[in-house]
Amino acid sequence: MSARATVDDLQAGTNASGSVTGLGHLARAGEIDVSHGPILYLEAVTVMFDGFKALDDLTLSIDEGELRCVIGPNGAGKTTMMDVVTGKTRPTRGKVFLGQTMDLSKMDEPSIARAGIGRKFQKPTVFSQHPVWENLELAMNTRKDWWASLRARFDRQAQRQVEEVLCMLRLESEAYRLAGDLSHGQKQRLEIGMLLMQQPRLLLLDEPVAGMTDHETMELAGLLARLKGSCSIVVVEHDMDFVAALAGETGRVTVMAEGRVLAEGTLASVRADEAVIESYLGR
Amino acid sequence: MAYRQVLDEAAPQWQKDRRERGAQAGTLPAGSDGPARFELALPERPALLGRRAWIALAVLVAAVGVGVPLCALVLPAGHPLHLSAYGMTLVGKLMCYAIAALALDLVWGYCGILSLGHGLFFALGGYAMGMYLMRSIGRDGHYQSDLPDFMVFLDWKELPWFWHGTEHFAYALLLVILVPAAVAWVFGFFAFRSRVKGVYLSIITQAMTFAAMLLFFRNETGFGGNNGFTDFKRILGFGITQPETRTVLFLTTFAALVLSFLAARAVVTSKLGRVATGIRDAESRLMFLGYSPLGYKLFIWTLSAVLCGIAGALYVPQVGIINPSEMSPVNSIEMAIWVAVGGRGTLFGPIVGAFAVNGAKSVFTTHFAEYWLFFLGAIFVLVPLFLPRGIVGLLRRGRAGDAA
Numbered sequence: 153m154s155a156r157a158t159v160d161d162l163q164a165g166t167n168a169s170g171s172v173t174g175l176g177h178l179a180r181a182g183e184i185d186v187s188h189g190p191i192l193y194l195e196a197v198t199v200m201f202d203g204f205k206a207l208d209d210l211t212l213s214i215d216e217g218e219l220r221c222v223i224g225p226n227g228a229g230k231t232t233m234m235d236v237v238t239g240k241t242r243p244t245r246g247k248v249f250l251g252q253t254m255d256l257s258k259m260d261e262p263s264i265a266r267a268g269i270g271r272k273f274q275k276p277t278v279f280s281q282h283p284v285w286e287n288l289e290l291a292m293n294t295r296k297d298w299w300a301s302l303r304a305r306f307d308r309q310a311q312r313q314v315e316e317v318l319c320m321l322r323l324e325s326e327a328y329r330l331a332g333d334l335s336h337g338q339k340q341r342l343e344i345g346m347l348l349m350q351q352p353r354l355l356l357l358d359e360p361v362a363g364m365t366d367h368e369t370m371e372l373a374g375l376l377a378r379l380k381g382s383c384s385i386v387v388v389e390h391d392m393d394f395v396a397a398l399a400g401e402t403g404r405v406t407v408m409a410e411g412r413v414l415a416e417g418t419l420a421s422v423r424a425d426e427a428v429i430e431s432y433l434g435r
Numbered sequence: 436m437a438y439r440q441v442l443d444e445a446a447p448q449w450q451k452d453r454r455e456r457g458a459q460a461g462t463l464p465a466g467s468d469g470p471a472r473f474e475l476a477l478p479e480r481p482a483l484l485g486r487r488a489w490i491a492l493a494v495l496v497a498a499v500g501v502g503v504p505l506c507a508l509v510l511p512a513g514h515p516l517h518l519s520a521y522g523m524t525l526v527g528k529l530m531c532y533a534i535a536a537l538a539l540d541l542v543w544g545y546c547g548i549l550s551l552g553h554g555l556f557f558a559l560g561g562y563a564m565g566m567y568l569m570r571s572i573g574r575d576g577h578y579q580s581d582l583p584d585f586m587v588f589l590d591w592k593e594l595p596w597f598w599h600g601t602e603h604f605a606y607a608l609l610l611v612i613l614v615p616a617a618v619a620w621v622f623g624f625f626a627f628r629s630r631v632k633g634v635y636l637s638i639i640t641q642a643m644t645f646a647a648m649l650l651f652f653r654n655e656t657g658f659g660g661n662n663g664f665t666d667f668k669r670i671l672g673f674g675i676t677q678p679e680t681r682t683v684l685f686l687t688t689f690a691a692l693v694l695s696f697l698a699a700r701a702v703v704t705s706k707l708g709r710v711a712t713g714i715r716d717a718e719s720r721l722m723f724l725g726y727s728p729l730g731y732k733l734f735i736w737t738l739s740a741v742l743c744g745i746a747g748a749l750y751v752p753q754v755g756i757i758n759p760s761e762m763s764p765v766n767s768i769e770m771a772i773w774v775a776v777g778g779r780g781t782l783f784g785p786i787v788g789a790f791a792v793n794g795a796k797s798v799f800t801t802h803f804a805e806y807w808l809f810f811l812g813a814i815f816v817l818v819p820l821f822l823p824r825g826i827v828g829l830l831r832r833g834r835a836g837d838a839a
Contacts, residue, residue, distance in 0.1 A: 238723060265725035277720040279713050285475055286709055291724050298730040304706040305479040315473050324473040350724060 184251035184268055184353055186216040191354055191384045192237065197246030199232055199411075206232040207243070208411035214354070219376075219385045221395045221419075224408035225432050230388040231274070233408070234356050238271050239264045250354070266296060270352030274359045276339035280332025284323055284342060287331050288314045291346035313349065320378070321345045322371075337368030344375055355379065357387045361394055373397060395419065407432060481704045483697065492693070499689050507682050520678065523685050527753045529793050530688045534695050534746035536773040536785035538739040543771070544779030545703055546735045547715030549633075552640030553743050554767035555647050556615040560744025561757040562651075563614055565664035566598060567607030568675070568752060572668045584666070585659040595657045604671055611748040612741055619740030620733060627732045632718075641764050648762035663758025670752050681753070688749045692786070695742050699782050702738065711735055772811070776818050778825025787826050 192214040199207040207229045214220050222230055235241035236248055239261040248256040256264055279287050318324050321341045331342055347355055361369045389395050399405050399419045407414045407428050415425040422428050506518040535557050542548045569583040578587040600606045622643060626636060654660040673680045702708050713721045714728050751757045777788020799807040822829055
C-alpha cells in the first residue's frame with residue numbers, strides 16, 4: 153500500500169492546509185507548485201526492461217504553459233517516457249516530479265491523473281459501449297471514488313460542460329451514439345474532448361495524428377491550438393510537418409534517441425544539429 | 436503541407452462557424468461567444484424503470500401475491516389450478532437461482548469479472564440459514580439432544596464458538612449477509628489490488644470455492660461434513676413443510692427477487708454502473724481519467740456476493756438440505772451458463788436464463804435423465820455460437836427486426 157499513496161497523503165503533513173514552506177511560498181495539498189517554472193521535471197530517469205535500457209539517464213523539463221514537441225526514431229523511448237510520467241511504468245532510477253512537490257514515481261495512475269495529468273493514447277481509446285455523452289461525463293473533473301459515483305447526479309451544470317465540449321468537438325449530432333460506432337477521427341476528437349473535461353494541467357499526446365486523414369489532422373490541429381495556453385502540452389509525433397506547425401519558429405523541440413535526449417531547441421536549430429541528422433533525420 | 440496555415444485558420448474558422456450557427460438558431464447574437472447552442476436535456480438520474488415496465492412489474496407482483504396463496508392454499512388438491520408442494524418448491528428454487536444469476540451478471544456482465552466461484556457465496560448464505568434451522572430443531576432430532584445431531588454423532592460435548600447465537604433468527608440473517616460479504620471483500624481486496632484479471636481471476640475464484648468445499652467436507656470444520664445440514668423441522672416456530680410456511684417462503688423469495696432486480700437496476704443506472712462498464716471495456720483509460728478501479732470492483736463484487744448469499748439462505752429452507760456439494764466447481768460454472776444463456780449485460784437476461792436452463796434440467800432429469808449432460812454440453816457449445824447475446828439478445832434482435 154505504501155507505494156501507492158494518494159496525492160493527499162503525499163501532500164499532507166506540514167503543509168497540508170497551506171502553510172508557508174521553507175522555500176518562502178505557499179504550498180497547498182493537491183496543488184501543483186510551479187513557482188520555479190517547470191511543471192514537469194524528469195531527472196536522470198532510467199528504465200530497464202530485462203537489461204534493455206528503454207530510458208537511459210533521461211533528463212527533461214517542461215515549463216508551465218509550454219507546448220513541447222518530442223520527436224525521435226522508433227524505439228527512442230518516447231512512449232516509455234510517457235508511461236513513466238503517467239505511472240504506468242516505474243523508473244528503475246531517477247526522479248519524476250510534477251511541479252516542485254509531487255513525486256510521480258510514488259503515485260499510481262489514478263492519483264497522477266487526479267493530480268492533473270491527462271494522457272491521450274496512440275490508438276484512440278474511448279468507452280465503445282457508452283454513448284458519446286457518457287464518455288464525456290465519465291471524464292469530468294469531479295470526485296472519482298465509488299461512493300461519490302453511486303450518488304452522483306448529472307445536473308444541469310455538468311450537462312452544460314458536456315454540451316460545450318460536444319460543440320467544440322462538433323460532435324453534437326453524435327451525442328447519443330455509441331462511441332464504438334464513431335469514425336477513427338471522431339474517436340480521436342472524442343478522446344481529446346475527454347481530456348478537456350478532465351481539465352488537466354499537463355497534457356500528454358502520443359502521436360495524435362497517426363492514422364488520420366488530412367482533414368481530420370486539420371481539425372485536430374484546430375483543437376490543439378485552442379488548448380494551447382490553458383495547459384502545458386507534450387506532443388510525441390512522427391509527422392515533421394505537423395511538428396513544424398505546432399512548434400512554429402520559437403517552440404522548443406526535443407529530439408530523443410536510444411532513451412536519451414539527443415538535442416533540444418527550436419526546430420530550426422535541432423534540424424541543423426549534426427547528431428540529429430546522423431541518427432534520425434538523415435541527409 | 437502547410438499545417439501552420441491550417442493551424443492559424445482552424446480555430447477562428449471553428450469559432451466563426453459556431454457563432455454563425457448560433458445566430459441562425461437565434462440563441463445568441465452574432466459575434467459573441469454565448470452559451471452552447473446544443474442541449475442534452477437528460478434527466479439528472481435515469482429513471483429506475485420506464486412507465487410500462489413499472490406497470491408490468493406491478494401487475495406481476497399483484498398476480499403472484501394473490502394468485503400463489505389462492506392456488507396453493509384455497510384451491511383443493513384435486514383442482515387443475517392447484518399449486519402442489521412440488522411445483523411451489525421447484526419455482527421457489529428457480530427464483531433463488533435467478534437471484535444468484537442476477538448477482539453473477541452484475542460482476543460478469545457489467546464489470547467484466549467472470550467469477551467461477553459464486554457457488555461459494557450461495558452456499559455460505561445457505562449454511563448461515565442452515566445453522567439457524569439446525570438449532571431450531573431443538574430436542575426433536577434423532578438423539579434428542581440440544582446439540583445438532585451430527586455433533587452428538589461426533590461425540591462433541593458443547594457447541595463450537597461460531598455456533599453461539601445462531602438460535603436467534605435475526606443473528607442468522609445478519610450472518611447471511613455479513614459472512615459472504617466479508618469473504619468476498621477480503622478475497623476481492625487482495626485479488627483486485629494485485630490487478631489479477633480475466634481468466635486468471637476466474638481460475639482463482641474456482642480454486643477458492645473448491646478449497647472451501649474441501650474444508651466443509653471435513654467433519655472437524657463443524658458444519659456437518661459431507662452430509663451438511665438436513666432434517667429441518669421448523670422456521671420461526673412454524674412447521675417447515677406446512678403449506679402455509681411454504682407459501683410464505685415462496686412469496687419472500689419472490690419479493691427478494693424483485694428487490695434484487697430493482698437494487699441491481701439502481702446500481703447499473705447510476706454513474707457507478709457506467710464506471711463499472713468502463714472498467715469492463717477499457718480499464719486503463721478509466722485509470723488515466725483518475726478512477727481507481729479497486730473501490731468500484733470491490734463494491735460490485737461484495738454486493739454480488741451478498742445477493743448470492745441471500746439467494747442461498749432462501750434456497751435452504753425450501754429445498755430442505757445444504758451440503759458442501761453446493762460449493763463444487765460445477766455448480767459455479769452452471770451459474771455462468773445461466774447468465775450466458777439468458778444474456779449477460781442485461782438484468783432481465785440472467786433471470787430468464789436461470790429459469791430456462793433449470794426448467795430444461797427439471798424436464799430432462801425427470802423424463803430422460805441420462806441425456807441431461809449431453810444437453811448441457813450442447814448448450815455450452817451452441818449458445819456462444821448462435822446466441823452470443825443470449826435469449827434476451829435474440830428477443831431484442833427480433834423486436835428490432837419487426838420495427839425495421
